[in-house]
Amino acid sequence: MSLREATFSGSDAAYFLKAAVVGILVGGLATGFHSGLEFLFSSYASLRSSLDGGLAIAVSACLSAAAVTAAFLLVQRVAPEAAGSGIQEIEGAMEDKRPLNWARVLVAKFFGGLLALGSGLVLGREGPTIHMGAMAAEAISRSSAVQGADHKGLLAAGAAAGLAAAFNAPLAAILFIVEETRRQFPFSYRTYMAVIVASILSAAVTEQLTHIGPVLLIDVKYIPVWSFLLLALMGVGLGALGVFFNWALISVMDLFARIPKGLRWIPALVIGGVTGVLLNVFPAATGGGEDLVQGLVTDSYGIWALILLTVLRFGGVLFSYASGVPGGIFAPMLSIATCAGLAFGVASVSMLPLEDEFRAACAVAAMGGFFAASVRAPLVGVVLVMELTGAYALIMPVLVTCSTASLTAHHLGGRPIYEQLLERTLRLSGQAPDSEPDKTPVQLGTRKS
Template sequence: MTEQASPPRTSDARFYLLACALGILTGAIGTLFHLAADQLLAWHRTMVAGPPTAVSIGLAAGSTCAMVVAAVYLVRRFAPEAAGSGVQEIEGALEGLRPLRWKRVLPVKFFGGLLSIGSGLVVGREGPTIHIGASIAAGLSDMARPGLVERRGLYAAGAAAGLAAAFNAPLAAVLFVIEETRTQFPYTFRTYMGVAIAATLSTVLTEEMAGMGPDLAISVPGLPPHYLIAFAGLGAVLGLFGYVFNRLLLWSLDGVLWIGRTTSPYLFPAVWGLLIGALIVVFPSATEGGEALILDLVQENWTVAGLFLLVALRLATTMGSYASGAPGGIFAPILTMATCTGLALGSAVSVFMPEAEHLPVAFAIAAMGGLFTSTVRAPMVGVVLVLELTGSFELLLPVLATCIVSNIVAERLGGRPVYEQLLERTLRLAGTPRPDEPGEHLPVQLGWDGRRND
């Protein structure tokens, strides 16, 4: 039996230079994407500003409908894999189960993402930037032709750089690769360092272009340790919420797919665009990704009933927006719903703890990590992401307790990571199910030095 040849290897210096270029390009393009999306969304808001009238509602509904349909057309016509978040596509590419057609995905994700975010759909910017980063990595790999291990390591580094650019959170981006793609990432010293380099340089470009500091700066003083029991209870609620969220998301995708097959693939996006457009005028808090709304929520005095109503509305609009087939992520909508839930539960609990003046806001911050954890099933990413986003490092223990309990409850309920389920659904629809045995999965066959173990 002949010995199987090792995959071609790239020198350390060359690989690290590729990681540097990847981080710089992803940071620049990702930040440009964010700034352009913010400008388009601001223009859209200005166009329909003022008290609700038949004219303003009609104008908003029509413009949103046109933008959503255009985004879905770009996806369906040129790059179907650019729909939704794209994280599952990257995980599939790391396993060798999905192609990463960067020449198609990169422009569709960029311009389609601008249309979907600018339209007011309830989607996040992190999904497009993560997919954009991995696509840039694929382009660099085609030019530099590194070995298979390094190529897939660059895919992961591009994804990390995209997440870092989205939230100005480099450490969470590195942890995301380690924790979320732990079964697909070809873990070697060089690929790990490549992820760290790309995420760091992407953040540098983001801060140079868009400013420094946490994206969602929220100041909350620390809390005594005996309050941790309350945060554990919050984690239990969010564990259930995340489990339900994942089930509803898959159900929504299947429902919209059935509608498209029985009527037209553009019927639901058009109708949903009309609805979201009307809501932009009538009840704008139920639309858009929600980053700006988070800051407004922690500063305004919403009633508990109003917050729970907002959670229900945003849950519905998130499901429809993601299922429409337009490019966009779910991180930002999840963080916004978590903020509403945390504020509502924190306000209720503070009735019994009147001495804890800042408990509702602390609950809101911890809830972001808890709901992220129960859906994505990456608790350490949830902790670090929330702390980097808000700058509330004094809440490390409360956030950690919330995420741990949320993860345990989601596991006990039988919940699975949302991107794992989305990838399986994609493979099933494509007629290429995941192999039963490890087979050629890189993490099974590669050692620390990147060479095959067989």
């Protein structure tokens, strides 16, 4: 049924009411999760500052190691599918190939996420909130016997609500469903509007409770049109970096999977300990990176410092994610892109007649470009960056960077990261993934047969 042919009915109203409940519930849940993390961050920072150098490092190493190990064991014993971001789990559930143990996942994701992210791992909040959003929608679906396409639509609405709450970016959340889950999402008037309703309400609840505007507000004015050529060149580099990132992430996860099952807690222990040390000696290399981005843009970092930070955060997210604890890769990817983009901008400003604010423009454009190359959702990359930074004057430059990055990744043979993660998950669970994924985009208002 197309959007034009759809008519409003009592069943539509009941379904949209469920979507509204999902949005409000997810907004409150995400706010509680974020508030808990902020409390842990501030408490942990206060503890470190109250201790002397050597003692602070030792205590941090022990605490972070214990927290990450506890998060790993909690996930393994309660809900193994709660490891990582969970986006691939939602896509698998919408294909009827992955379990939906909503209560177990909520417990493991919420408390495991607090332990893992609170320890300083290079992981983002958005992964847990997206997964928890879908599980909240699953709880509503079971309580009211929602089935079939409506059920899958409500799962997508919950996931979108989780992303909207994580970044206060409802439009990007809606587009994420359109681009990322185009293979699984049952497009219809009801399901599409349910995603919109849930995303709006989730972001509204979060903003009302936290009073937070754009998460990574960056003030950048227009840049010369001729500099778009430089951003296109940067997009090519980001496209290659995105393909390498996807390959490296899967490779590290496969490497850890070779460790005997009874010893897989050891990487979590070691990674947590190293993170605790870095919290004291190089804190910029830890955490999701939301707070780091604005500092990088406003401060005058040298090109070699930016390259070093890019490498450290790149490696940090690979090992943090592969450790098997809850956490997302969106926020770390944005921070990696910021470092790489600023390095490119610093080099450009030093060699060409460009204003210093071109550095910030490169940082903003790089966020979208790296996201587009890895996730292969260029439109989401553009809108997400706009909503996060508020730098709407840079829509054209970001479009250029995202387009060239996505095209480069495509021609290098790269594939979307969550598609690869889902295939890996299905393979490890003994299920055969689709031999040839359907890459044909689905038009709004239509459904695949």
